[in-house]
Amino acid sequence: MKVTIKAAAERRIRGRYPFGHRGDILNAESGIGAGDVVDVYAESGPFLGRGYFNEGGATPLRMLTSKRENIDEAFYRRRIREALSRREGRIVGTNAMRVLHAEADGTPGIVADLFGEVLSVQFRNAGVERHRSQILKALQAETGATAAFERSDTGERSREGLEQQTGLLWGDVPERVTFYEDDLELYFQPLAAQKTGFYLDQRDNRRLMRGLVKEGEGFLDVYSYTGGFSLHAARAGARALAIDQDGVALQTLEGAARANRVSVGLRMGDALDVLKALESERQTFGAAVLDPPTLAKRRDDIPKAKRIFTEGATRALRMLKPGGVLLISTCAHYIRVEDLLDAARVAASEAECNAEVRGTTYQPADHPHMLNVPESLYLKSILLQKE
Amino acid sequence: MKVTIKAAAERRIRGRYPFGHRGDILNAESGIGAGDVVDVYAESGPFLGRGYFNEGGATPLRMLTSKRENIDEAFYRRRIREALSRREGRIVGTNAMRVLHAEADGTPGIVADLFGEVLSVQFRNAGVERHRSQILKALQAETGATAAFERSDTGERSREGLEQQTGLLWGDVPERVTFYEDDLELYFQPLAAQKTGFYLDQRDNRRLMRGLVKEGEGFLDVYSYTGGFSLHAARAGARALAIDQDGVALQTLEGAARANRVSVGLRMGDALDVLKALESERQTFGAAVLDPPTLAKRRDDIPKAKRIFTEGATRALRMLKPGGVLLISTCAHYIRVEDLLDAARVAASEAECNAEVRGTTYQPADHPHMLNVPESLYLKSILLQKE
Numbered sequence: 211m212k213v214t215i216k217a218a219a220e221r222r223i224r225g226r227y228p229f230g231h232r233g234d235i236l237n238a239e240s241g242i243g244a245g246d247v248v249d250v251y252a253e254s255g256p257f258l259g260r261g262y263f264n265e266g267g268a269t270p271l272r273m274l275t276s277k278r279e280n281i282d283e284a285f286y287r288r289r290i291r292e293a294l295s296r297r298e299g300r301i302v303g304t305n306a307m308r309v310l311h312a313e314a315d316g317t318p319g320i321v322a323d324l325f326g327e328v329l330s331v332q333f334r335n336a337g338v339e340r341h342r343s344q345i346l347k348a349l350q351a352e353t354g355a356t357a358a359f360e361r362s363d364t365g366e367r368s369r370e371g372l373e374q375q376t377g378l379l380w381g382d383v384p385e386r387v388t389f390y391e392d393d394l395e396l397y398f399q400p401l402a403a404q405k406t407g408f409y410l411d412q413r414d415n416r417r418l419m420r421g422l423v424k425e426g427e428g429f430l431d432v433y434s435y436t437g438g439f440s441l442h443a444a445r446a447g448a449r450a451l452a453i454d455q456d457g458v459a460l461q462t463l464e465g466a467a468r469a470n471r472v473s474v475g476l477r478m479g480d481a482l483d484v485l486k487a488l489e490s491e492r493q494t495f496g497a498a499v500l501d502p503p504t505l506a507k508r509r510d511d512i513p514k515a516k517r518i519f520t521e522g523a524t525r526a527l528r529m530l531k532p533g534g535v536l537l538i539s540t541c542a543h544y545i546r547v548e549d550l551l552d553a554a555r556v557a558a559s560e561a562e563c564n565a566e567v568r569g570t571t572y573q574p575a576d577h578p579h580m581l582n583v584p585e586s587l588y589l590k591s592i593l594l595q596k597e
Numbered sequence: 598m599k600v601t602i603k604a605a606a607e608r609r610i611r612g613r614y615p616f617g618h619r620g621d622i623l624n625a626e627s628g629i630g631a632g633d634v635v636d637v638y639a640e641s642g643p644f645l646g647r648g649y650f651n652e653g654g655a656t657p658l659r660m661l662t663s664k665r666e667n668i669d670e671a672f673y674r675r676r677i678r679e680a681l682s683r684r685e686g687r688i689v690g691t692n693a694m695r696v697l698h699a700e701a702d703g704t705p706g707i708v709a710d711l712f713g714e715v716l717s718v719q720f721r722n723a724g725v726e727r728h729r730s731q732i733l734k735a736l737q738a739e740t741g742a743t744a745a746f747e748r749s750d751t752g753e754r755s756r757e758g759l760e761q762q763t764g765l766l767w768g769d770v771p772e773r774v775t776f777y778e779d780d781l782e783l784y785f786q787p788l789a790a791q792k793t794g795f796y797l798d799q800r801d802n803r804r805l806m807r808g809l810v811k812e813g814e815g816f817l818d819v820y821s822y823t824g825g826f827s828l829h830a831a832r833a834g835a836r837a838l839a840i841d842q843d844g845v846a847l848q849t850l851e852g853a854a855r856a857n858r859v860s861v862g863l864r865m866g867d868a869l870d871v872l873k874a875l876e877s878e879r880q881t882f883g884a885a886v887l888d889p890p891t892l893a894k895r896r897d898d899i900p901k902a903k904r905i906f907t908e909g910a911t912r913a914l915r916m917l918k919p920g921g922v923l924l925i926s927t928c929a930h931y932i933r934v935e936d937l938l939d940a941a942r943v944a945a946s947e948a949e950c951n952a953e954v955r956g957t958t959y960q961p962a963d964h965p966h967m968l969n970v971p972e973s974l975y976l977k978s979i980l981l982q983k984e
Contacts, residue, residue, distance in 0.1 A: 225946030296953065547934070551968070558968050559612030566683065567966040567974070570959060579954040581938070581945050581981060587954070594968060 211248045213238045213263050220252040226582035228313045230271025245336030247281045262337025268369040272318040286348035289316050300575035306389040308576040314586035325389040329355035333362045336370045357381025359400045394441050394470050411589050414574045416442045422535050423448040427496030432481050437463035439499045444472035451475040453484045485525040498526045499537045506542040516553045523557035530596045539591040550592045565594040598635045600625045600650050607639040613969035615700045617658025632723030634668045649724025655756040659705035673735035676703050687962035693776040695963040701973035712776040716742035720749045723757045744768030746787045781828050781857050798976050801961045803829045809922050810835040814883030819868050824850035826886045831859035838862040840871045872912040885913045886924045893929040903940045910944035917983045926978040937979045952981040
């Protein structure tokens with residue numbers, strides 16, 4: 211089966227950009243099924259590689275290789291081995307890591323996180339859905355996971371014409387998947403948790419903040435989810451307070467705090483409302499994290515997202531002691547570091563303080579940012595220190 | 598003396614932005630001398646603070662404080678103490694650091710670098726020029742420097758109506774100012790060197806690269822200046838090769854290599870020409886740095902700068918071994934991380950390789966990035982690892 215792309219897209223595809231958008235497709239052979247692997251040709255003639263094609267999908271073409279190679283179990287095994295080797299020696303102090311980060315690892319549409327011996331898998335497009343059994347075999351063989359579950363409940367699937375799908379894949383998946391991060395034992399409920407189970411991508415930031423909190427001081431964890439930041443801060447001796455509107459997540463946090471013999475205060479509710487209440491209670495903190503959900507799935511959402519960052523940061527800065535630190539994170543590809551800085555600048559002005567930008571951080575090594583996929587950079591954080 | 602600013606600028610100045618541009622000034626009392634300290638008022642009436650005013654300057658108003666405080670030696674001493682406290686415990690392993698980073702430290706127009714007991718000072722505007730004696734007394738008292746020299750030879754001065762000025766300020770300034778960085782002894786000639794003497798701002802990146810080079814492998818230092826990167830790499834056992842067109846800088850590098858008992862290869866010439874020659878010699882390297890001079894002093898310069906980055910990175914990537922790392926730096930405020938990534942992306946495509954973005958780094962703690970001064974962020978680097 212053959213798909214031809216326009217001259218304008220050829221340069222990008224030759225530069226290893228993995229996506230062919232609707233306007234890039236010149237012509238597709240008839241009879242290609244949704245998610246079929248196709249041979250991709252340039253308008254001028256030459257073979258460019260192979261990829262999944264789904265005419266009706268949000269992104270019709272997803273490149274897999276520039277070679278004439280078979281896309282089979284052996285192919286997926288090679289890609290998984292490459293991904294593991296890319297991470298080698300770089301994820302330490304934990305038995306949980308992202309094994310496949312979709313396009314960034316040359317496996318468009320596959321996200322796989324390993325927690326101890328339990329694998330969490332997400333299939334995002336029609337192509338991987340078609341190859342589900344080869345991919346699962348490859349993952350089982352290369353990761354050695356003894357159990358796996360699926361969390362293909364992402365909005366992306368509907369744009370691909372696929373149903374949401376969750377469930378057990380192989381082995382004996384426990385009701386609680388447990389793993390460790392440094393000296394903390396963490397867990398989640400595989401079929402109830404957000405996303406693929408746990409936010410592994412904030413690992414380095416949790417450690418960063420843990421290194422900055424002071425014993426006995428307040429630590430404010432805004433949009434805490436299951437409280438990874440809070441648990442680390444509490445372990446370092448801070449009085450952590452977690453805010454989230456997800457009651458199930460806060461229950462998990464409560465259980466983890468108990469299991470780790472630390473204490474974390476909980477406030478269930480809308481983050482901005484709770485911040486307002488804390489402010490009126492004249493609470494103060496030595497450190498804080500503002501890590502909201504995506505907020506901007508499209509470029510148009512940026513102004514609204516910035517307003518939320520500004521309000522959250524204003525209130526957090528007001529409650530921070532001088533010298534205290536605030537980490538502001540975004541996991542939205544469309545929100546840039548400059549947007550966070552802008553929002554923080556307005557917030558500092560509102561809070562009548564100044565701050566040093568102590569650092570800017572990005573996603574950890576198991577969520578690689580590959581040069582050929584600009585979209586693979588998504589997690590950006592700024593660390594402010596109030597003057 | 599009184600200056601009134603327009604309503605539109607009031608919000609920025611209240612938000613601690615230190616610059617009042619030409620269009621921001623509503624009205625200035627007559628008789629204000631170039632660089633005089635003035636009281637700044639909002640169009641609507643209230644007092645906003647004090648700053649230097651130079652009607653003919655590129656930036657007429659430079660805010661110093663939001664209070665009714667005297668701008669005298671005691672004021673400058675307080676600001677220097679604040680700057681030193683901001684850096685406390687954060688600059689280790691060296692006896693050289695930037696003490697004042699102009700606006701970022703609340704001292705617009707003053708840059709001061711301390712090398713052991715010798716201070717390098719730069720005065721950039723008419724305001725600090727008027728207060729030169731108070732500022733020098735304050736610097737001497739707070740830093741304890743036994744000797745100092747001036748390097749006010751910056752283009753910014755001419756836009757302020759000031760002459761270039763260099764020379765000795767106090768004490769016994771040696772012909773060679775020596776200092777250490779980790780286990781390296783470094784030096785420069787105070788009145789012949791570029792800028793204020795030495796690029797302290799690349800300190801953390803030098804250490805980063807030193808940690809990544811492998812013994813016996815090639816290290817390519819493009820736009821080396823006096824070779825800080827090369828000396829660190831050579832100390833770690835790499836075969837360092839430095840490229841610069843400044844013969845005096847390469848002589849200094851040669852002397853420093855001898856003093857530190859390491860060997861660094863030198864190539865004098867235009868960086869891109871030398872890279873081309875090295876490529877035709879089929880040289881290979883395990884690590885490389887591409888750290889050109891500013892390249893973009895205005896927004897209009899960005900496209901040209903990107904072309905230079907792209908060509909340099911293309912050649913460097915071609916000569917890098919798989920797994921090798923390339924650091925690309927810009928010290929231009931106008932060039933963003935995204936511009937470096939764009940240039941690198943095109944370069945990887947030209948060099949027919951892919952790369953992981955292993956990290957993004959910014960200036961070190963003695964060159965603070967303050968939230969209220971967006972312009973204070975200037976040094977940005979991306980670290981690529983060739984696949």
